Amino acid sequence: MSHEFSLTSIPDLNSRYDIYGAVHKGLRKAGCDLLGRLGTADFHNAEETGFLIEDLRHYLMLAASHVGHEDDHIHEALAAKGLSTTTLDEQHDDHRTAFRELEELVVAWENAWPLHKPACGRKLYLAFAAYIADDFAHMHEEETVTGPLLWRNFTDHEMLGIEMRIIASLSPEKSMAFMRIMIPAINPAERAALLGAMKKDAPPEVFQAVIDFAVRPALSVGDFAQLAGALQLAA
Ligand SMILES: [Fe+2]
Structure with missing residues (x-):
């Protein structure tokens, strides 16, 4: 796959409904974090690396799911026009x-014998780096x-409709998993807008679960306090 793009002709992305922004920021940050961990992992230590492999599989599951959402909802909408x-x-x-x-x-x-595990880990590191390089160019x-x-x-209203159909198609677990990678990857204004909309529209217990399981654990104390202030959360 080859990509040709000018780095100086990026359009003004803040002017319209941004259907890709938050989830792509989440995938980029989580992918970079994993690449860093794959680079420093002691692949000889199967027990320690097991947690990393679990997180890698979880990331690839979310990435595959994301590609499917774009196929089913965005590409379908484009094809319909x-x-x-x-x-x-x-x-x-x-x-x-x-x-x-x-x-x-x-x-x-x-499955590798202990002696061969580091070489297999090195291959995995290189392959994952090549995959995210390709994915970054694609998301760009x-x-x-x-x-x-x-x-x-499409009007902004139609774009919102596409995004709502994607959100409605997610199981609660998957929805939470996407929030977990998006929240630490987006800026304070984006967090306040995303969670402000959820506070307004979602059932209170769902919103509270997102705060407890996806937001608070993903942010520093300072970032969480800033967000809590913006959302007027009860202390
Ligand atoms: Fe895509």
């Missing part, structure tokens, strides 16, 4: 191949090319 999604579909197929190959490398590390294209294409062809 006669707009081509061929390039994006091909890139998503490449992602699905990468998910299978990464799982094969994980299994190879799990979505946010700077597909985003403006959506704005030209």
Whole structure:
């Protein structure tokens, strides 16, 4: 897959409904965090690395799920207006191949004799780095090319409808898992807007669960206090 983009002609992304922003920030940050951990892991130590492998599989599950949401809701909406999604579909197929190959490398590390585990871990590190490099280029294209294409062809109200259909399709567990990667990756104003909307629209017990399980554990004490102030949460 090759990408050609100008780094100086990024459109003004704050002017319209941003369907990709928060989830892509979450995937980028979680991917970078994992790459850092894969780089420092002692792959010889199967017990310690087991937690990292679990987190890696969880990340790849969320990434695969995200690609599926874009296929089912964004690409379908584009196709319904006669707009081509061929390039994006091909890139998503490449992602699905990468998910299978990464799982094969994980299994190879799990099954390797102790002496061979570090070499298998090194392969996994390199493969994951190549995967996120590719994914970052793909997400860049979505946010700077597909985003403006959506704005030209859909109203903000229609875009909101697409996002609401994606959210409605998520199980509570998956919804929580996406919140866990998004919240620490977005800025204070974005956190306040995302959670402010949820506080207004979601049942109070659901909102409280998101605060307790996805927000508070993911933020520093200072960042949580700032958010709590913006949302006027009870102390
Ligand atoms: Fe995508």
